[in-house]
Amino acid sequence: MRRHGLACQVLPGGLTEEDGAAAARVLQAVDPRPTAVMAFNDQSAAGLLDAFLRSGIPVPGEISVVGFDDSHLARLAHINLTTVGQDIPRLADLAIVRALARLEGHNTPERETVIAPRLVIRGTTAAP
Secondary structure (H helix, E strand, C coil): CHHHCCCCCCCCCCCCHHHHHHHHHHHHCCCCCCCEEECCCHHHHHHHHHHHHHCCCCCCCCCEEEEECCCHHHHCCCCCCEEEECCHHHHHHHHHHHHHHHHCCCCCCCCCCCCCCEEECCCCCCCC
16 A cells, blocks of 8 residues: 555454454544545444444445455345455365374475455445
8 A cells, every 4th residue: 555655554453343343443434535445354344334324334335345355244235345355265275285194294385375465346445
């Protein structure tokens, strides 16, 4: 974000809707309020959405919200959350292959494998 000349603030968070709602309460008091927020996961993003809705802050009109996981929650019509999805089957396959190789005593070289995530655009994001 900073490399692109954009302001960035990291808040303490967590896994649950309440964690997202707590972050939303902090963001509501910030002046100027950010134009977008990315949550730790879809569940905490749902808490952000709920808190913004209850406070009359329009999403995505005033602030965009992005989750992470592309969970079933993000796909619900009344949530319609923009989120980051991962190739879970591919990640699981890689983990199992490596675990089995180690269990069988094969020398597994240290290496990093990157499986690119994908942005799933839905109704909680818009241009600032």
